[in-house]
Amino acid sequence: MSEVVVDRLNKHYGPVQALHEVSLHVPDGEFLTLLGPSGCGKSTTLFAIAGLDSPSGGRITVGGRDFYNGATGLDLPPEKRNLGLVFQSYALWPHMNVRQNLAFPLRLRKVGKKEQEARIEEALALVEMGAFIDRYPHELSGGQQQRVALARTLVFRPSLLLLDEPLSNLDAKLRIKARSWLKQLQRQLGLTTLYVTHDQSEALALSDRIVVMEKGRVSQLGTPEEIYRRPANAFVADFVGASNFLPGEVVDRNAAAGTAKVKLAGGDILTALWPDISAPPADSLLTVRPEHIGLSAEPPLPGPDINILAGRILERAYLGARLLYTLDCGHGLVLMAETETRVEGDHAWLRFSVDDTLLVRA
Amino acid sequence: MSMAEPQSRFFRPDRALLIQAAAALATLALVLGPLVPVLWQSLLDRPLYEAAPLFSLDNYIRLFGNPRFHEALGNSVLLALLSTLIATVLGVSFALFLERTDMPGRGLLRNLTLWPMYVSQLVLAFAWFILYGPSGYITLAVERLAGVPLWDMYTILGMGLLAGTSQAPVVYLFCSSSARMADATLEDAARSVGAGPLRALWSVSLPLMRPSIIYAALLTFIGSLEMLAVPLVFGKPVGLEFFTTFLYMEGLGAITPDYGLIGAAATLLLVVISVLLVIQGLLLRQSKRFVTVRGKAQRPKLAPIGRVGWVVCALMCLYTALVLLLPLAGIVLRSVTSFLTPLMSPFDLLTLDHFEVLFGYEAYRRSIVNSVIIASFGGALATLFVALVALVAHRSDFRFRRALEFVALYPRAMPGIIAGIGMFWAMLLLPFAHVLQGTIWLLMLAFTMRGIPMAFGALSPTLHQIGRELDQGARSAGADWWTTVRLIIFPLMKPALFSAYVLLFLSFLKEYAAAVFLFAPGAEIIGTTMLTFWTNGSTGPVAALSVIQLAITALFVTLARRSLRTNKDV
Numbered sequence: 001m002s003e004v005v006v007d008r009l010n011k012h013y014g015p016v017q018a019l020h021e022v023s024l025h026v027p028d029g030e031f032l033t034l035l036g037p038s039g040c041g042k043s044t045t046l047f048a049i050a051g052l053d054s055p056s057g058g059r060i061t062v063g064g065r066d067f068y069n070g071a072t073g074l075d076l077p078p079e080k081r082n083l084g085l086v087f088q089s090y091a092l093w094p095h096m097n098v099r100q101n102l103a104f105p106l107r108l109r110k111v112g113k114k115e116q117e118a119r120i121e122e123a124l125a126l127v128e129m130g131a132f133i134d135r136y137p138h139e140l141s142g143g144q145q146q147r148v149a150l151a152r153t154l155v156f157r158p159s160l161l162l163l164d165e166p167l168s169n170l171d172a173k174l175r176i177k178a179r180s181w182l183k184q185l186q187r188q189l190g191l192t193t194l195y196v197t198h199d200q201s202e203a204l205a206l207s208d209r210i211v212v213m214e215k216g217r218v219s220q221l222g223t224p225e226e227i228y229r230r231p232a233n234a235f236v237a238d239f240v241g242a243s244n245f246l247p248g249e250v251v252d253r254n255a256a257a258g259t260a261k262v263k264l265a266g267g268d269i270l271t272a273l274w275p276d277i278s279a280p281p282a283d284s285l286l287t288v289r290p291e292h293i294g295l296s297a298e299p300p301l302p303g304p305d306i307n308i309l310a311g312r313i314l315e316r317a318y319l320g321a322r323l324l325y326t327l328d329c330g331h332g333l334v335l336m337a338e339t340e341t342r343v344e345g346d347h348a349w350l351r352f353s354v355d356d357t358l359l360v361r362a
Numbered sequence: 363m364s365m366a367e368p369q370s371r372f373f374r375p376d377r378a379l380l381i382q383a384a385a386a387l388a389t390l391a392l393v394l395g396p397l398v399p400v401l402w403q404s405l406l407d408r409p410l411y412e413a414a415p416l417f418s419l420d421n422y423i424r425l426f427g428n429p430r431f432h433e434a435l436g437n438s439v440l441l442a443l444l445s446t447l448i449a450t451v452l453g454v455s456f457a458l459f460l461e462r463t464d465m466p467g468r469g470l471l472r473n474l475t476l477w478p479m480y481v482s483q484l485v486l487a488f489a490w491f492i493l494y495g496p497s498g499y500i501t502l503a504v505e506r507l508a509g510v511p512l513w514d515m516y517t518i519l520g521m522g523l524l525a526g527t528s529q530a531p532v533v534y535l536f537c538s539s540s541a542r543m544a545d546a547t548l549e550d551a552a553r554s555v556g557a558g559p560l561r562a563l564w565s566v567s568l569p570l571m572r573p574s575i576i577y578a579a580l581l582t583f584i585g586s587l588e589m590l591a592v593p594l595v596f597g598k599p600v601g602l603e604f605f606t607t608f609l610y611m612e613g614l615g616a617i618t619p620d621y622g623l624i625g626a627a628a629t630l631l632l633v634v635i636s637v638l639l640v641i642q643g644l645l646l647r648q649s650k651r652f653v654t655v656r657g658k659a660q661r662p663k664l665a666p667i668g669r670v671g672w673v674v675c676a677l678m679c680l681y682t683a684l685v686l687l688l689p690l691a692g693i694v695l696r697s698v699t700s701f702l703t704p705l706m707s708p709f710d711l712l713t714l715d716h717f718e719v720l721f722g723y724e725a726y727r728r729s730i731v732n733s734v735i736i737a738s739f740g741g742a743l744a745t746l747f748v749a750l751v752a753l754v755a756h757r758s759d760f761r762f763r764r765a766l767e768f769v770a771l772y773p774r775a776m777p778g779i780i781a782g783i784g785m786f787w788a789m790l791l792l793p794f795a796h797v798l799q800g801t802i803w804l805l806m807l808a809f810t811m812r813g814i815p816m817a818f819g820a821l822s823p824t825l826h827q828i829g830r831e832l833d834q835g836a837r838s839a840g841a842d843w844w845t846t847v848r849l850i851i852f853p854l855m856k857p858a859l860f861s862a863y864v865l866l867f868l869s870f871l872k873e874y875a876a877a878v879f880l881f882a883p884g885a886e887i888i889g890t891t892m893l894t895f896w897t898n899g900s901t902g903p904v905a906a907l908s909v910i911q912l913a914i915t916a917l918f919v920t921l922a923r924r925s926l927r928t929n930k931d932v
Contacts, residue, residue, distance in 0.1 A: 052834045078837040091835035095853045104849070105839035156840065 002063040002159040002192045003028045004049065009058035010070075011044055011216075018044050019055065020217045026194065031186055033195045033203040036213035037239065042196045045213070046162050049194065050085050051078035063159055079108075084153025088165040090145045092137035098124070098148050099133045105156040123155040124148075126185065143174050150182075154189070161186070161193040167202065179205055200240045204228060212236045230275065233361045237287045244293070244335045246270070246286040250359070260359055262286050266331040270307040272357040284359050292356035293337035295325060297344065300351045307357065309350040311335065313343070378843035382760040385750045386769075392811040393769050396776065396784025399791055400632070403625030410621060411790045421622035422630075430603060431627065438605040441518050441525065441593070442586035448526025449582045453533020454568070454575055456678070460534075461541035462549075462567050463559070464664040465671030467679070472538075474682045479531045480915050481690070482872035484889060485908040487595040488896070489689035490515065490524050492696045492905065495596075499692060503704040516600040525592050527685045529582045536578035540571050549665060559665040573645065580642045584635050588777030590875045595896070605631055606779050606875075613783060613879060628780045636775045690912065697905035716906035726903075729886035730910060732802050733871055736887060737914075740806035741867040747810065748817035748866075749859055753847050755818075756825045757833060767818075774815045778875025781812055786879040800882035808876045813869055817862040824858035825851075864922045871914060 004026040011019035019041045026032045034042035047053035048068065049060055057070035062083075067076045092101055102120045111119065124130045127147035137145055146166055153161065167175045167182075183206050186193050197203055203210050204224040212219040212227060212235075220232040231237035234245060248262035253274060260274040262284070272286045288307075294300075300308060311327030314334070325337045327348065337350060399410060404422070406415040425431055456475050460468050478486065493500045494515050505511045514520060548570065552562040593604040603611070605627070612624050667674075696702045699711040720726045748770075754760050755767040773781070785808045789795045798804040828851060836846040852859075874889025881890040888911050895903045 047834075050834075050838050052837065077842065078834070079840045079842050081838070082840065083838055085835065085838040087831040087835060089829060089831055091829065091831035093832060093835070093850055093854075104836070104841070108840040108845065152835075152839070162838075 004160065004192060004194070005059075005061040006045070006049065007059040007061070009045065009048060009060065010056045011041070011048065011053070012056045018216050019048075019058075020215075022058070022213075022216070022218055024211060024218070024221070026192060028192055029190045031183070031193045031195065031206060031208045033197060033207040033210045034213060035197060035200060035203040035210050035240070036219075037198055039215075040213040041216040042198075042211075042213050043164055044216075046085075046164055046194060046196045049160075050083055050162055051076055051081050052085075082156070082158055083160045083162055084156070084158030085162045086146075086149050086153055086164065086166045088168055090137075090149040090166075090169075092145055092149055092152070094137050097134055097136050098129070098140075101137070101148065102152050102155045105152065109156060119155050123151040126154060126189075127151045142169050142171075143178065146170065146178065150185075159192070161191045163193065163195045165197055166195075168197070168199070175202075182206065204240070210240075212239060214239075230358060231287070231360060234285050234287065237358070237360055241289055242336065243287045243289050246288070246333060246335075247362075248284070248286055250274075250284055259354060262359065264331070264333065266329065266333065268309060270309075270357070271305075271354045272307075272359045273354060274359040285362050286357055287360055288352050288357045290324065290336040290338040291322075293335065293339065293350050293352045295337055295339050295341050295343045295348045295350060297348060299349050305354045307352050307354065309335075311348055311350055313346055313348055378758070379760075381750075381844055382754045382758055382763075385747075385754045386760065386762060386766045388747070389751050389766060389770050389814070392807065392814070393772055395788045396781050396808070396811065397632075397772075398784075399787035400625055400628045400780060400784045403621055403787060404629040406622060406625070408622070410625075410787055421626035425623055425626040425630070428623070431608060434603040434605055434608040437518060437593075437597070437602055438587055441521055441604065442583050444518060444522030445525035445529060445586040446579050446583045448522055449529040449533050450575060450579045452527065452530035452681075453535075453578060454537050454571065456530065456534040457537035457541045457571070458563050458567060459671075459674050459678075461538050462563060462665055463667045463671060463674075465667060465674050467675045471675070471678050471682070474686070475534055475678075476531050477682075478528050478686055479535075480868060480919060481528075481686075482591075482874070482889070482908075482911060483528055483589065484591040484595075484872075484874050484892060485693070485911060486528050486686075486689065487524065487591045488892070488901075488904055488908055489693040491595055492702060492901065493689050493692040494520075499702050499704055500688075506704065515596050516602070518602070521592050521596045524596070525586050525589060528592075529585055532585070533575075533578040533582060536581070537571050537574045540574040541567065550663070559667050560670065563665060576645055577642060580638055580645070584638050584642075584774075587631070587635060588779070588875075590777075590779055590878075594893075606777065609779050609783065610878065624783060628783055631777060632775060632780060635777070639775050693905045693908050693912075696901065697909045700902070716902040719903050720906055720910070725883065725886060726891055726907075728884070729888055729891040730907075732805075732886060733888040733911070734914065736802055736806055736809065737867045737871040737918075740802075740809060741863055741870050743806065744810040744813050744866050744870075745817060745859055745863040748814055748862065749821060749852070749855070751814065752818055752821040752825055753851060756822065757847065757851060758843060770818050771815045773812050776812065778812060778873065779878065781808055782876040782879035785811075785876070800885050802885045802887075804880055805877055805885060805887065806870075808880055809870045809873050812873070812876055813866045816865055816869065820862040820865055821855065821858050824855050828854050860922075860926065864918075867918060868915065871911065871918075 004024065006022060006024040009019050009022040010017070022041065022045055024032070034045060036042045044053055048055045051067065054075055055068060055070065058068070059066065059070060060068040062081070066074055067081055068074060093104070096104065099120060102123060103116055106116045106119060120133070121130065124133060127150055129144060129147045129151060132140060132144060132148070140148065146169070149166070167178050170178055179202060195206060207224055209221065209223055210227045211221045214235050220227060220236045227236060227240050231240060237243040246262070246264055248264045248270070250260050251263045251269065252261040254260065258273060258275050259271050261269050262272055263269050270286060300306070302308060309329050311329040313325055314328050315326040317324040319338070322338050322340050323342065325339070325348070327335050327337060327350065329335055329350070335350065403410045405417050405419070407418050407420060408415050459465050460472050460475070492498055494513070495501065496514065496516060501511060501513070548566050549562045552566045553559070557565060587605060590606040590610060593602070593607045594610065597604055598607060609624060609627055612627070613619050692702070695708055697716055698713065699708045700713045700715065701711060702708060720730070751766065751770050755763045755770065760766070785804065789799050789804070798807070832850055832854070833846050836850045841849065874887070874893065877887055877890050878893065881887060888907055892904050892907045895907070
């Protein structure tokens with residue numbers, strides 16, 4: 001069992017607070033991603049769990065065992081945590097070849113020579129690197145080094161796998177390949193995994209659940225679908241996929257349907273989902289993603305679940321399969337729409353379903 | 363499904379802390395060992411080993427009232443200023459011409475320019491004495507031609523020339539890297555507005571090097587203040603006294619040494635040098651703002667100076683010959699002749715007597731053996747020790763690691779002679795210390811203390827370059843601090859350990875000032891034996907010993923370079 005509980009973790013660097021009361025609960029076998037821009041505290045959290053960065057307060061428990069407890073002053077050194085950590089730079093020891101790199105953690109655990117051989121072979125087979133056992137790190141490509149780094153952590157069967165942006169040093173194509181390979185491997189081993197990245201598509205593709213962090217706080221914790229469809233606030237909506245933000249005033253709300261009517265500066269009244277009924281209506285934003293906005297030259301048929309706006313086309317960008325339009329909807333409101341439809345002329349009608357909107361806090 | 367964790371989980375964190383604390387305490391003991399007795403003695407009214415001393419500032423009052431000390435102080439400052447001026451002008455010119463122009467012979471001259479650093483200042487002083495001293499070979503030869511002696515080495519100017527030229531390599535070393543890194547487009551800009559190549563060097567390249575010039579000049583100034591060899595060889599015979607010779611004469615010359623006076627004078631010198639080092643540290647911090655290049659340095663363009671380059675090349679060859687090669691040739695010749703004079707052909711005076719003297723007497727043989735043991739074995743021990751200190755200072759979460767770094771770098775402020783006096787007094791104060799007295803272990807301790815900053819400086823950059831995630835990876839793979847240090851970082855810093863060892867070997871082999879108060883029958887070294895011969899006026903054996911020291915140095919440097927070339931696997 002290696003369920004991870006992080007409870008109200010704090011971290012100060014002098015006057016700067018890097019982590020504010022960060023709490024997480026990762027059930028056994030889950031793939032959880034910490035997602036956020038650089039400086040949001042995701043790596044600090046990961047390194048605190050690994051024991052390489054001392055928090056200032058809170059508690060970390062893995063598999064029911066306290067790793068860190070600010071109240072009692074307990075801070076288990078990293079070598080006693082038995083966690084597998086893969087670094088962004090891979091951190092393969094340059095003076096040891098692949099075999100020696102993998103043997104190191106086994107030697108420390110007093111594993112017999114024979115057993116070591118078997119384990120190393122098994123771990124390298126898992127990452128399909130068996131043929132490279134006698135190579136030195138500098139003789140491997142970035143992708144190969146990344147696999148060896150993973151094998152080095154798998155070889156001692158850690159209770160938890162921690163990955164710090166392990167794919168960020170690979171080129172775009174390799175990254176996508178490594179992504180699916182990594183997910184497969186994690187499913188196969190059933191290893192509880194914490195994954196740090198700033199790449200939202202990576203997070204959406206890999207994770208069972210995602211923690212979005214901003215400025216040392218947890219912004220939202222949910223499944224990829226929840227994060228994408230129901231962002232808790234403007235930051236999450238913007239960071240995970242792009243979003244349009246339409247500022248407006250809540251003029252009416254329908255608690256039963258979980259929707260609200262929003263009056264924009266230009267006078268248009270739109271309907272938006274508002275599941276979080278307790279949130280204050282002040283400085284609310286209506287969000288809708290560019291890919292959920294449809295365009296037409298003719299005014300679309302109105303309906304109860306359809307929002308309609310008129311706009312002037314400022315720019316068309318050709319993306320290959322789709323077109324990205326920039327539209328001026330008056331009163332300073334500029335929206336992006338991504339669609340396959342080709343609209344000629346200067347003007348276009350925008351329509352989007354209420355289901356694709358969300359009212360969030362600014 | 364998870365495996366057992368690494369063994370002995372309850373002992374390991376203690377082990378790391380134990381090792382870190384031991385390294386820190388050893389460093390503290392090494393540095394405070396000689397420092398505290400000196401400061402303590404300067405405030406006591408009687409020798410520090412006597413009972414019931416009274417505290418007073420009387421020593422300082424006597425020191426400042428002592429006219430001999432006034433003279434020594436004045437001479438020291440004058441000599442330091444003069445040699446700094448000479449060293450700086452020479453070193454900066456070398457850097458500009460060798461690194462920024464296309465003058466011919468750069469490769470060879472770069473090497474030759476650094477050679478004096480390998481040679482002990484004591485040997486260099488003897489060598490100069492043999493050629494340029496009052497009855498030196500060249501002095502007499504020129505006097506026969508001109509009718510009158512043209513120069514007098516027994517003056518502050520003469521000593522300044524020797525001290526300045528012997529320290530010019532240090533200035534060159536500091537300024538060459540900044541000259542190499544300078545942005546050539548700045549020179550091109552000067553050329554494009556109408557400056558000639560030399561003018562561009564003078565008005566653009568030189569001012570850009572200002573921070574390193576000031577830094578190197580301060581280093582030279584400190585080096586000249588704490589220098590013992592040159593004043594001893596050229597000042598003592600005519601009664602010119604300096605800070606260091608004052609300490610030397612008071613400590614060794616007098617029948618009953620005036621402990622209080624020595625303590626006060628030593629403390630004063632320590633304070634002066636410490637203040638200079640603080641200034642240097644502040645300058646260094648500021649100099650980072652002068653950096654003109656960032657990231658990857660571009661290949662600098664060299665200024666074409668045409669025929670001027672040949673003139674400069676010829677001058678530099680002549681300079682190297684006069685300052686280094688001829689004196690070294692002179693001392694080699696002196697070591698195999700019964701005496702050296704322009705009046706007779708040296709080939710009529712050939713003899714191996716001096717070497718026979720050296721190898722014929724147990725004590726002289728021993729001093730050579732001791733020097734080699736101290737340099738090779740002591741150097742190795744010191745390298746390992748400083749490596750541990752550097753690892754604790756840079757690669758641990760030891761609470762006092764910043765303080766440890768400060769303590770480790772402090773011996774820069776301790777001149778060899780004061781380190782010797784301090785160690786000697788520490789032996790008088792400490793119980794059980796007598797087991798070290800008169801052994802080469804004591805010398806190794808003193809030399810190690812003096813060598814910490816240099817080795818630390820050689821190891822630090824490499825430690826900064828080894829990525830932190832390499833230790834973090836090892837830690838999370840289950841290794842404790844000590845295992846990580848031993849199996850991951852230590853192997854990775856091998857090349858730096860090797861260069862630190864080379865530096866320490868050479869400096870231990872050359873060291874003499876710290877030993878003059880510490881050596882005893884059985885624990886002589888080449889430097890102290892040379893001084894003994896010198897005091898007795900036996901120049902021949904001094905020359906022979908110098909030649910032996912030079913031969914060991916040359917052999918070691920050659921071997922070190924060769925193994926450095928073949929040892930590039932990591």
